[in-house]
Amino acid sequence: MDSLKRSQIKLIVGSENGGAQFVGQRVLVGGWVKSFHVKPKKEVAVDSGGTDVAPRDLKCAEALFLKIPLLRCIVKILNLGGNPVGEKLEAVMQKKMEGIAYLRINDGSCVNHLQIVLDSDLHPLEQVTAIGTSVLLEGVIEQAQTEGKYTIELKVDKVLHVGPVNPIKYPLSKSRLSLEAIRVYPHFRARTTTVASVMRIRSILTYAVHKFFQENNFHHVTMPVITTTCSQDHQTAFHITQLLSASNHEKTQVDGVTLEGIQAAIKEKTKRIEELKRSDSNKDAVFIAEQDLKAANELAQKLENEEKKTEKVVEVDYSKDYFGCEAHLSVDPGLHLESYACALGAIYHFGPVFQPVEQQLSKNLAEMWVVNAEQVFAELECAMTCAEDCLKSLSNSIMTGCPDDIKFLSTRFDNKCMNRIHAVLSEGPFPRVSYTEAVEALQKVSDHPFATKVEWGITLSEEHRRYLADELHKRPIIVYNYPKEVKPFYSRLNDDNKTVSAFDIILPKVGTVVCGIQKEERNYMISSRIKEVGLKEEQFDWYLDLRRHGTVKHAGFQINFDQLVMFLTGFGDIRDVVPFPRTKNDAKC
Secondary structure, eight states: OOOOBBOOOHHHHHHHTTTTTTOOOEEEEEEEEEEEEOOOOOOEOTTTTEEEEOOOOOHHHHHHHHHHHHHHHHHHHTTTGSHHHHHHHHHHSOOOOSEEEEEEESSSSSSSEEEEEEHHHHOOOGGGSSOEEEEEEEEEEESSSSSSSOOOEEEEEEEEEEEEEOOTOTTSSSSSSOOOHTTTTTTGGGGEEEEEEEEEEHHHHHHHHHHHHHHTOOOOOOOEEEEEEEEOOOSOOOOOOOOOTTTHHHHHEETTTTTTHHHHHHHHHHHHHHHHHHOOOOHHHHHHHHHHHHHHHHHHHHHHHHHTTSSSOOOOOGGGGGGOOOOOSOOTTHHHHHHHHHHSSSSEEEEEEEOOSSSTTTTSEEEEEEEEEEESSSOOHHHHHHOOOOOHHHHHHHHHOOOHHHHHHHHOOOOTTTHHHHHHHHSSOOOEEHHHHHHHHHHTTTTSOOOOOOOTTOOHHHHHHHHIIIISSSSSSEEEEEGGSOOOBBBOTTTSSSEEEEEEEEEEETTTEEEEBOOOOOOHHHHHHHHHHOGGGGGHHHHHHHHHHHOOOOEEEEEHHHHHHHHHHSSSSSSSSSSSSOBTOOOOO
């Protein structure tokens, strides 16, 4: 007979009636234990005389160890077997756990759990009654024996796999942990219900990104992660090099001795000299120890001088590097995207960008995922409309694709996130205000002092943007026509020679999620802007070729994918909505 194929728990419990239609069917399921409880068997024996015998009462210690298996491990660690109390506890621990285990397992396919009923006669309960244990089970779906949260349960008759955990060392043994607590275990975070919900939302969003652009006749292209063209200050990019000079080791150590090591030795030698003097040791021993300390101090001074030299800027000869020139991790794939847009017409890219981040680690990461789109024969109005349509499509995909996850997160973290999503979908086109109008509106605010003074020409701060969306408009807005000084050099200059054709879509709570630009197609104008901002024109010679040969008006936008997930889920820290957050001094795994 053919073996059963494993069924996803989502397919069993995800229906409106909680899976009642599967009652009587045999299924194979796998997952991780999320919670459990054990009940003793309610059996009634009959003695030889035919009278009923009541079941044996559980002693207090037995009941505790039955219900809280973690105590069994604690006793083993404390090694209490050497005293009468410990011996009794050890005896209880050595007994086989008897009863019926009710396990709630989840395989990551949905937010809901499946209840499992497992008899101790079929499998030792002590092997499966620990949070995090993985199991593969076969049995028959039955109606739940007791009314409550679960409509159905799986009566197990075959245990095919058990992956045990050590409840003392397993960090998720507690039923509820804060988001801050689980950040230090990035390899286990996805096993929590919260992070698993976020990852399923990211998965649905990723599919929705491709679906939207493919249905609107955009071609998907991949852009390089490594680039030799940096449209921003190269100091704000991650450099890639193989020029790791051997002299770097000499700057921090001499003859294999580091400054930290020699400083620790000096403390020990000083302490040793004080001990010799207190013990009235001979003068020769004290003299030798003092000379040894003097030599250590001289070496420490030498190491300190070497470290000071490393503070000086060293000119690197990149012609000897792997690529023969300076290379970086991509900060923005937009420039490369233009080259393919000017051949394929309408294209999009979905991938990571990299940038060192020193501040606001809760809002920015060193590695972030973005969606870039570009269209030819298009101006700013076209890009704004396309970006707005894309945001609405992505928001709708979450409401239809994973409503249970959104409902769970709104109940657990932010009960207003559903309202914000509905505001994106149901209130018509986003209001569009020029940068000048936005500044004038902020200048009229009298009941909210801003940390940065509002005046024309500044880069609107996060506080300014949030106030526009959260307080003044109370919904997503589009701000366009920014001063040329606050946008990239390739933004198209408007007729006033002061502003450029650029826009931002600002969402409540999270701020700017979309940035869009109509690119400068005039060769003489963009050459002038490159010189104006102090960039090397030869670095952009290939980019200028696009204007020299077959130039065309084109516009596009970039969606900060991680910020969008924050908006949709209601989270306040971007580190909680990405699989492996990369921030300064923190890149575990």
